[in-house]
Amino acid sequence: xxxxxxxxxxxxxxxxxxxxxxxxxxxxxxxxxxxxxxxxxxxxxxxxxxxxxxxxxxxxxxxxxxxxxxxxxxxxxxxxxxxxxxxxxxxxxxxxxxxxxxxxxxxxxxxxxxxxxxxxxxxxxxxxxxxxxxxxxxxxxxxxxxxxxxxxxxxxxxxxxxxxxxxxxxxxxxxxxxxxxxxxxxxxxxxxxxxxxxxxxxxxxxxxxxxxxxxxxxxxxxxxxxxxxxxxxxxxxxxxxxxxxxxxxxxxxxxxxxxxx
Amino acid sequence: xxxxxxxxxxxxxxxxxxxxxxxxxxxxxxxxxxxxxxxxxxxxxxxxxxxxxxxxxxxxxxxxxxxxxxxxxxxxxxxxxxxxxxxxxxxxxxxxxxxxxxxxxxxxxxxxxxxxxxxxxxxxxxxxxxxxxxxxxxxxxxxxxxxxxxxxxxxxxxxxxxxxxxxxxxxxxxxxxxxxxxxxxxxxxxxxxxxxxxxxxxxxxxxxxxxxxxxxxxxxxxxxxxxxxxxxxxxxxxxxxxxxxxxxxxxxxxxxxxxxxxxxxxxxxxxxxxxxxxxxxxxxxxxxxxxxxxxxxxxxxxxxxxxxxxxxxxxxxxxxxxxxxxxxxxxxxxxxxxxxxxxxxxxxxxxxxxx
Ligand SMILES: Nc1ncnc2c1ncn2[C@@H]1O[C@H](COP(=O)(O)OP(=O)(O)OP(=O)(O)O)[C@@H](O)[C@H]1O
Ligand SMILES: [Mg+2]
Numbered sequence: 001x002x003x004x005x006x007x008x009x010x011x012x013x014x015x016x017x018x019x020x021x022x023x024x025x026x027x028x029x030x031x032x033x034x035x036x037x038x039x040x041x042x043x044x045x046x047x048x049x050x051x052x053x054x055x056x057x058x059x060x061x062x063x064x065x066x067x068x069x070x071x072x073x074x075x076x077x078x079x080x081x082x083x084x085x086x087x088x089x090x091x092x093x094x095x096x097x098x099x100x101x102x103x104x105x106x107x108x109x110x111x112x113x114x115x116x117x118x119x120x121x122x123x124x125x126x127x128x129x130x131x132x133x134x135x136x137x138x139x140x141x142x143x144x145x146x147x148x149x150x151x152x153x154x155x156x157x158x159x160x161x162x163x164x165x166x167x168x169x170x171x172x173x174x175x176x177x178x179x180x181x182x183x184x185x186x187x188x189x190x191x192x193x194x195x196x197x198x199x200x201x202x203x204x205x206x207x208x209x210x211x212x213x214x215x216x217x218x219x220x221x222x223x224x225x226x227x228x229x230x231x232x233x234x235x236x237x238x239x240x241x242x243x244x245x246x247x248x249x250x251x252x253x254x255x256x257x258x259x260x261x
Numbered sequence: 262x263x264x265x266x267x268x269x270x271x272x273x274x275x276x277x278x279x280x281x282x283x284x285x286x287x288x289x290x291x292x293x294x295x296x297x298x299x300x301x302x303x304x305x306x307x308x309x310x311x312x313x314x315x316x317x318x319x320x321x322x323x324x325x326x327x328x329x330x331x332x333x334x335x336x337x338x339x340x341x342x343x344x345x346x347x348x349x350x351x352x353x354x355x356x357x358x359x360x361x362x363x364x365x366x367x368x369x370x371x372x373x374x375x376x377x378x379x380x381x382x383x384x385x386x387x388x389x390x391x392x393x394x395x396x397x398x399x400x401x402x403x404x405x406x407x408x409x410x411x412x413x414x415x416x417x418x419x420x421x422x423x424x425x426x427x428x429x430x431x432x433x434x435x436x437x438x439x440x441x442x443x444x445x446x447x448x449x450x451x452x453x454x455x456x457x458x459x460x461x462x463x464x465x466x467x468x469x470x471x472x473x474x475x476x477x478x479x480x481x482x483x484x485x486x487x488x489x490x491x492x493x494x495x496x497x498x499x500x501x502x503x504x505x506x507x508x509x510x511x512x513x514x515x516x517x518x519x520x521x522x523x524x525x526x527x528x529x530x531x532x533x534x535x536x537x538x539x540x541x542x543x544x545x546x547x548x549x550x551x552x553x554x555x556x557x558x559x560x561x562x563x564x565x566x567x568x569x570x571x572x573x574x575x576x577x578x579x580x581x582x583x584x585x586x587x588x589x590x591x592x593x594x595x596x597x598x599x600x601x602x603x604x605x606x607x608x609x610x611x612x613x614x615x616x
Contacts, residue, residue: 076469085471093467104456105456106472
């Protein structure tokens, strides 16, 4: 038997919504440590791929494997527990909670203490809480959000909310990180910082990253391998140079731009 | 201000409260004591509803149902067997109630457990669903409990109700249970589990994506909430000494909801203040409702004035201050001291409260 080294394996998965085939026969093997870009025009099916991996949708056809185990249709919280974290295209923070709380919540899934020791603040729990607090501060420092720790998450500017969401995902201690358009709404300076940040966390946290992004500078700048989707189908795959001169890709993107023109 | 100092102030305040309760219990007349007791019971009810509704974001209208369960269980446990056999006239009381009797404390705990069990039965199937089904389900549940109470006279004495329940509830009990409830709910809310509950309230999809088991946390919050409502029901029965199914109509759940919304969803401090405000104001309106005269001017009786006033108040809050009186604000000593400093010494607050 062939040895399976890949971290994530999407075995020709398909997602249909009624008559619409949002994702068709999608195939992907992610090796540990890879940073792969997933691009494509609006409505291509990129977010749907994320939603299938994270258990929000169950593929209509075929299966998903993580570290060799079939995880198809597993509940989202259990997906997080086995080490897959994500951010959302439309930021989903706990806007009325503090910046710090948003990060600390990310550690909840690994909490050992039971409910009783948490309510009565027994020593075991207090130790864990202290660790969570310090680790959360540490994470906030990395994105320079430490000084805003007591602010409401919703009061942060857009770019910082995106960073906070990434940091919250990191708090769950993932092996695989799925980023859905992290640069959306960021100015060029923030985007530049974000690229460095993604590379840095990939190294520091030993992450495998799958990145959806519309900003080509970001994708071309940090991904060695890029997958292009259009209408639910993978139309190209390769390194940035190959993608840039692929006629299918040019057609798909020009088609879209022509629509906007 | 350090955690130690906060704790010391809290202990001092509790001692002061205990002295106050002692004097109130020994010096006030029955009427005033009754209002204070009811208010304290409302604190327990409001804080427990705030747990599931204010902190977890799950709309629940079933508190009257859980109270009813608690009230009947406590009643059946504290009454002596000979008395129960005597008053059950529609149908004889069934075993095991004919032989058991328990002390008040045990009866209250068992009441809470029964209410929590009922919550588990509703919560497990309903809270699994995505969407706001708990409100409808609990509304139905509370009605069903009331109808069952009406129709199993061999347990509840039916519509006749049960009279002569020993009046065990005094300020020690009602205030003690309220403080215990606050202690537990605060302990939960300020823990990692509490953060998970608030995460669910804020954004269910995000909470689940970072590993919060939605069903477990919702059911846990709902069950704990029902436990306290059950205990409050027991206190209530042993305060008013008479219960019948009519005592636990929808308006009861509505009143508790009112207290939570007025005080501020997600604020324990707000609920406590609103519970007392509601019951004091209610008594005041009762005198207005009965009609009165100022000199030659006579204001006639205005039936229903109380409900109308509170409903208008609720509307005003919903329109002008959705977060309630205190919003998510929570009392802590350092915050109180900061406020006092600001008012009296015009000092700039130096310490941000983080207790
Ligand atoms: N829950 C759903 N029900 C019905 N259709 C859906 C659902 N989710 C996605 N779709 C459809 O599936 C297709 C792919 O959507 P998806 O969100 O995956 O695109 P995307 O590549 O992420 O696009 P964008 O770049 O705009 O984010 C779209 O046509 C979308 O309308
Ligand atoms: Mg998308």
